[in-house]
Amino acid sequence: YSVMGQYLYRNPGLNPRTKRIISCHECYTIARKKVLDLYGIFSIRGLEAVLELYRLEVYEFAMYQDVDKIITLTPQEREGLLRYAPDLAVDVVPHGVDTEKFAPVSPEEQETSVAFLGNYPHDPNRDAVMHFIQDIWPYLKKALPGIKFYVIGRDPTPDILAAANGDRDIVVTGTVEDVRDYLGKAKVFVAPVRLGKGFRGKILEAMAMAIPVVTTSLGAEGIPAEDVNSIVIANDPKTFFDRVVRLFKDDELYERLSQNSRQLVEKRFSWEKGIDILEQVLEKTVAKD
Numbered sequence: 001y002s003v004m005g006q007y008l009y010r011n012p013g014l015n016p017r018t019k020r021i022i023s024c025h026e027c028y029t030i031a032r033k034k035v036l037d038l039y040g041i042f043s044i045r046g047l048e049a050v051l052e053l054y055r056l057e058v059y060e061f062a063m064y065q066d067v068d069k070i071i072t073l074t075p076q077e078r079e080g081l082l083r084y085a086p087d088l089a090v091d092v093v094p095h096g097v098d099t100e101k102f103a104p105v106s107p108e109e110q111e112t113s114v115a116f117l118g119n120y121p122h123d124p125n126r127d128a129v130m131h132f133i134q135d136i137w138p139y140l141k142k143a144l145p146g147i148k149f150y151v152i153g154r155d156p157t158p159d160i161l162a163a164a165n166g167d168r169d170i171v172v173t174g175t176v177e178d179v180r181d182y183l184g185k186a187k188v189f190v191a192p193v194r195l196g197k198g199f200r201g202k203i204l205e206a207m208a209m210a211i212p213v214v215t216t217s218l219g220a221e222g223i224p225a226e227d228v229n230s231i232v233i234a235n236d237p238k239t240f241f242d243r244v245v246r247l248f249k250d251d252e253l254y255e256r257l258s259q260n261s262r263q264l265v266e267k268r269f270s271w272e273k274g275i276d277i278l279e280q281v282l283e284k285t286v287a288k289d
Contacts, residue, residue, distance in 0.1 A: 009063040019286055020067040023093075026198035029057040030080045031124075034195050034218075061085050069285040071278075073199035074222030080197065091281045094222060095199040096274035099266055102208035104258075105184040113148035114140070114244065115186035117179055117202040120156045124196030132192050133163045133170065135237040136244075141169065143245050152182045180209070187254075188212055188247050192240055193219035204269050207231070207261035212254060214243050224268065228253070230260035 008020045036049040061084055064070055070090045072078045078090045116132065118125030129151055140147055147169065151160060154175040164170040173182055183189070189206035193215060199222045206213050207223075207230075214232040225231035232247070234240035247254050 005063045005067070009066050019069070019288075021069045021071065021282070021285060022064065022067050023071045023073075024064075024077060024081065024090075024198075025073060026196060027060070027077060027080055029053065029060050029084070030077075031195065031197045032056060034197070035123075038194055057084070064088055068288070069281065071281060076221045077197055077199075089285075093278045093281055094269060094274055095201050095204060096269050096271040097201065097204040097208050097265060099208050099270050102180065102205045104208075104210035104262055105180075109184050110187045111148060111185045112144060112146055112248070113150060113186050114188045114190045115150040115152055115183055115206075116190055117152040117183065117205070119153055120160060122196075124193055125153070126157050126160065127195050128191060128193045129160050130163060131194060131237075132190060133160075136190075136192065136241050137170075139241045140244060143241070144248055148185075150182050150186060152176060152179055179205070183209055183211065186211055188214060188244055190240075190244065191215035191219040192234075192237075197221075203231075204265055208265045208269075210258040210262040212247050212257035212261060214240060214247070223264075225261070225264055228257075230257060230264045232257065 005022045008014070008022065014020070032049045032053055036046050036053070039046040041047065041050055064081065064085065065088070068089065070081065070088055071093050072081065072090060073093065073095050075092055078092050081088055081090055116129055118128070120126045120129070132149070137149060149170045151164065151170065151172045153173070156172050156174060161172060164172050176182060183206060189203070189211045191200060191203055191213060193200065200215070200219055203213050203215060203219065203223065212232065214234055216235050217233055220231055220233055223231060227233045232243045234243045247257070
């Protein structure tokens, strides 16, 4: 991971012949710029981003320049790195999912519910949940009486807990033994992601379970899915609301997305395919003198 690159960067203890490879799951410089874009320079969070951006960019890209190969999970991440440093050696190795473990769920197990999955100290996940609760959820509750929202995953932040307090239709699970137990309840997976970079493995897990996904263009990066065919893209609260409601009311659309999302994952994102690509990249890198 990039965060572990500090142990490669200018490390005199490494044999000079050792190949150095970093898996860049998220370019932190680009991710922090998204914080600035979303909140603005005159906000507290925007000001924090400005204060750390210069040093972060200098360090992060000096570290990338010091390795033999950088692996990204999406073409968009690769393009972002090359815009900063065109001479970097970057290859894309897509994310994967265990398609046997994350198998299609039976419709009988599903509720009138939506779900999000994440590790909430990671700010893009926290922001996505808060954005959904504040800007989309009140309208969904009116349009779909009895709907539930499952916030799945460890360490929900105080603002998430406070926002869910008093609303018995928001279920904050905390750490769970098996995420499938809660994902399988959801009729739709929601990922209104506005921050961060990289690949959202949670989306692949939902798609593998044949659960239709509504997300943003940012959330869908790295997934070659056609809008309203195998995934649903919505970049503002009104569109997001409309498309979630449509999935609950349009059985034909729901079934198409359910089948196509599973087929896409099987075709493009099985572990076996990802391992094959990774092995090819590693073999080429190691073979270079």
